[in-house]
Amino acid sequence: MARxxxxxxxxxxxxxxxxxxxxxxxxxxxxxGTLAGLLGRxxxxxxxxxxxQAIGRERIELADGPAPGVELVAGLKxxxxxxxPLRAHGMTLGALAVATRSDRPFSTQDLWLISTVAMQxxxxxxxxRFFTLLRRGKEEWETTFDALSEGIALVDGAGRITRANRAxxxxxxxPLASLIGRSFVAxxxxxxxxxxxxxAGARLGTSRIPTLLPTAKxxxxxxxxxxxLTAEEGPGSVVVMVEDxxxxxxxxxxxxxxxxxxxxxxxxSGVAHELNNPLTSIAGLxxxxxxxxxxxxxAREHLQVIxxxxxxxxxxVANLLTFARKGSxxxxxxxxxxxxxxxxxxxxxELKLRSITLTRHTEAPAVVSGDRYEIQQVLLNLxxxxxxxxxxxxxxxxxxxxxxxxxxxxxxxxxxxxxGRGIAxxxxxxxxxxxxxxxxxxxxxxxxxxxxxxIVESHGGRLSYARGPDxxxxxxxxxxxxxxxxxxxxxxPTVLVAAADESVHRSAGALLAxxxxxxxxxxxxxxxxxxxxDLAWVLLLLDPALGGATEPLLPSLLARHPxxxxxxxxxxxxxxxxxxxxxxxxxxxxxxxxxxxxxxxxAILDR
Numbered sequence: 001m002a003r004x005x006x007x008x009x010x011x012x013x014x015x016x017x018x019x020x021x022x023x024x025x026x027x028x029x030x031x032x033g034t035l036a037g038l039l040g041r042x043x044x045x046x047x048x049x050x051x052x053q054a055i056g057r058e059r060i061e062l063a064d065g066p067a068p069g070v071e072l073v074a075g076l077k078x079x080x081x082x083x084x085p086l087r088a089h090g091m092t093l094g095a096l097a098v099a100t101r102s103d104r105p106f107s108t109q110d111l112w113l114i115s116t117v118a119m120q121x122x123x124x125x126x127x128x129r130f131f132t133l134l135r136r137g138k139e140e141w142e143t144t145f146d147a148l149s150e151g152i153a154l155v156d157g158a159g160r161i162t163r164a165n166r167a168x169x170x171x172x173x174x175p176l177a178s179l180i181g182r183s184f185v186a187x188x189x190x191x192x193x194x195x196x197x198x199x200a201g202a203r204l205g206t207s208r209i210p211t212l213l214p215t216a217k218x219x220x221x222x223x224x225x226x227x228x229l230t231a232e233e234g235p236g237s238v239v240v241m242v243e244d245x246x247x248x249x250x251x252x253x254x255x256x257x258x259x260x261x262x263x264x265x266x267x268x269s270g271v272a273h274e275l276n277n278p279l280t281s282i283a284g285l286x287x288x289x290x291x292x293x294x295x296x297x298x299a300r301e302h303l304q305v306i307x308x309x310x311x312x313x314x315x316x317v318a319n320l321l322t323f324a325r326k327g328s329x330x331x332x333x334x335x336x337x338x339x340x341x342x343x344x345x346x347x348x349x350e351l352k353l354r355s356i357t358l359t360r361h362t363e364a365p366a367v368v369s370g371d372r373y374e375i376q377q378v379l380l381n382l383x384x385x386x387x388x389x390x391x392x393x394x395x396x397x398x399x400x401x402x403x404x405x406x407x408x409x410x411x412x413x414x415x416x417x418x419x420g421r422g423i424a425x426x427x428x429x430x431x432x433x434x435x436x437x438x439x440x441x442x443x444x445x446x447x448x449x450x451x452x453x454x455i456v457e458s459h460g461g462r463l464s465y466a467r468g469p470d471x472x473x474x475x476x477x478x479x480x481x482x483x484x485x486x487x488x489x490x491x492x493p494t495v496l497v498a499a500a501d502e503s504v505h506r507s508a509g510a511l512l513a514x515x516x517x518x519x520x521x522x523x524x525x526x527x528x529x530x531x532x533x534d535l536a537w538v539l540l541l542l543d544p545a546l547g548g549a550t551e552p553l554l555p556s557l558l559a560r561h562p563x564x565x566x567x568x569x570x571x572x573x574x575x576x577x578x579x580x581x582x583x584x585x586x587x588x589x590x591x592x593x594x595x596x597x598x599x600x601x602x603a604i605l606d607r
Contacts, residue, residue: 001096001121002030009110011100012078016121017043017051018086018094026051026094035099038076047074054083054095060115062106072097082106084118088126096121150243154229155184155199157236171218171244184240190217195224202226202238212245220246253429272317276590277501279317283310284507284592314593331584333482334375336366336405336414343379344403347387356390356399363406366413367482370459375414375479378452378463379403382416382475385448389420389473407481411461414477422467431465452477495601496535497521498528499543499571507592508541508571512601525553532561539604540564541588543571569600 002014013033017026024045031039045052049071054061061083063070069077078099086093096118100106106114145152151168153161161184169176172187179187185195194213210225223245229237286307289295295303344358351358368375383401390399397419404415423431432453449463456463461479468474495517497508505521512519520535522528525546531537546553558564570587586600 001117002032005096005098005114005117006032008113009098009100010104011098013099015051015072015097016086016094017048017097018125019055019092026055029094033099035072035076035097038073043073049073050081050083051095051097054085054097055092058085058087058092060084060111062111064105072099080105082111082114084114086118086122086125088119088122089130091122091126091129093122093125093129150241153179153184153240153242155238155240157203159183159185159196159199161187162237168242171220171222171242173218188218188222188242189213189215198224198226199238199240202240203228203236210243212249220244221249275313275317277503279310279314280501280507280590280592281503283307283314284503284594285510286310287594288507288510311593314589331369332372334368334370334372336368336375336412336479337362339372339376339379340403340405340414343376343383346380347383350387351401354387354391354399356387356401358401358403361402361404363404366405366407368412368459368461368479369482370479374455375459375477378455378477379414379416381448381452382477385475386416386418386420386473389418393420410481411478412481413479415474416476417468417472417474419468419470419472422471422473423465428465432463495519495539495541496528496531496537497541498531498546499523499541500546501543504543504571504590504592507594508597511592511594511597517601517605528553529557529560532557532564538567539601540568541571541601542568545572567604569604 002016005011006014011033013031013035015028015035015038016030018029020027020042026043026045026048028038028041028043031037043051048055050061050063051073062081063072063083064080069079070081072078072081081097081099083095083097085095096114098106098114146166148165149167151171152163152165153168154163156162161179161182164176164179166176169179172179174187184199185192189195192213192215194211198211198213205228210223212221212223214221221244223243224240226238226240229239286303290300290303290307340360344360347358350356383403386401390401393399400419402415402417404413404417406413432449453463456477456479459479461477464476464478466474466476495512497505497512497519498521499505499508500523505523509519509521520531520537522531523546528542528546532540542554544552544554565585568585570585571590571592572587586604588597588600
């Protein structure tokens with residue numbers, strides 16, 4: 001443009017000056033003839049002189065002066081000049097300046113040519129700038145579109161995807177390019193009347209509220225919201241936002257479950273504690289009477305019934321307390337594969353009777369910190385439920401239970417799968433609720449899974465349910481992997497029995513007397529402190545409730561007698577404690593069962 005104008009008008013020089021987008025300076029974009037030395041130069045607006053004036057007034061400026069001429073820009077004079085602004089579409093982008101000799105003034109045709117060239121150049125430059133802005137905006141929009149973590153799809157009137165972002169392609173599990181032209185509903189749901197209705201509602205502008213929809217095709221839970229697009233995008237086109245909320249819903253369900261368990265736990269804990277004391281007397285003393293030779297046979301039979309029923313009641317109370325407690329379990333290194341091997345041996349006879357095949361698989365060594373017997377109780381509950389589930393399948397159907405152990409990252413797991421019918425979808429949310437059962441009346445209490453849930457939770461893990469790929473149920477116990485070895489201090493033996501309940505003294509006294517162990521009984525906190533200081537005691541059987549609720553006894557005793565923890569047995573099944581020093585202290589549940597008490601006490605005395 002600068003070269004054509006200079007040649008056609010036989011001008012000494014021409015300039016094309018453009019306004020800068022990011023600064024007030026003027027940029028010399030082209031220069032010909034005597035003005036070629038200005039090419040690429042930046043000129044501050046204040047030094048633009050006539051050029052700045054033409055741009056500001058938005059009209060052609062003519063300048064003709066005596067020698068030494070007029071100042072085109074600061075420090076540069078020409079004899080005669082005409083400057084036309086580059087203006088189009090309401091925008092002034094710069095100016096076209098033409099410098100001629102003094103012996104040739106500008107004619108009307110010259111000015112018309114300069115104006116025409118300037119106008120056409122302005123149109124081209126404006127369109128170019130618009131195209132650059134559009135391209136930049138498109139790139140920014142596409143970058144933002146693909147950076148969103150939620151999936152977005154533009155869906156046409158036929159339900160096909162016309163645009164999609166990477167998040168949606170990742171969710172659908174296909175390359176982004178292959179999504180274009182596919183059916184939106186079929187890509188995410190296969191078939192879903194609810195999803196079809198949502199897209200149809202979006203076309204009418206009635207589906208703006210997010211809706212949760214499960215997708216069996218992806219095995220996920222999606223939150224969808226749609227809105228209509230403008231007519232320019234095509235008739236019936238909508239934009240649909242898709243968010244994967246599977247993990248969020250699982251966490252919400254777990255939170256609700258924890259709250260329900262805590263509420264029921266508070267209720268049953270109080271009832272169970274009140275039942276412990278009378279059951280201590282009934283179960284303990286009846287067993288001691290049975291062991292005495294002078295008891296008549298007919299009375300022994302009645303005592304046996306009393307003991308069995310008291311023992312049964314004691315187990316129910318123990319289950320309730322196991323469910324209700326929130327404290328930490330006994331800690332030791334536990335090999336999950338060993339637990340699985342020992343536990344499956346317990347049900348071999350029942351498996352053979354019901355024609356059930358059991359398989360075991362170990363992916364990797366899995367060792368956790370916890371109570372072996374509690375973990376075994378959880379696994380036994382899951383295996384028992386699996387056996388009952390397989391008992392209901394039709395004859396001739398494969399009956400298989402799979403027990404798998406392994407470790408993934410910092411989590412070890414035991415997984416129990418069966419080929420039964422699985423759990424109905426509408427019941428899944430209730431399976432860990434206390435006293436909920438699908439068994440016939442009299443066949444189950446509904447505490448098995450809820451107790452297992454609480455045991456796993458007390459170990460810092462989680463118990464989850466999933467439907468098997470071919471039906472059936474899959475229960476997985478996740479537990480933190482073991483770190484380091486568990487150690488306990490060695491202690492020396494001797495026995496004090498400290499409890500306020502007289503029945504505890506009778507049961508414990510009778511038991512220890514038969515073992516040839518001397519017993520000293522105390523019934524108040526003051527008597528206990530005196531006995532600890534004055535007597536040569538070897539072992540303390542302590543009911544923590546002795547000090548009362550307002551004045552906890554254990555912290556002060558442990559502070560005064562640092563070696564007490566190694567010679568202490570707590571007469572309670574409640575593991576709640578904020579003191580980590582109490583984690584490894586053995587406990588005897590009330591009612592006191594002689595055979596269990598002998599085992600625990602002898603283990604300490606034989607150290």
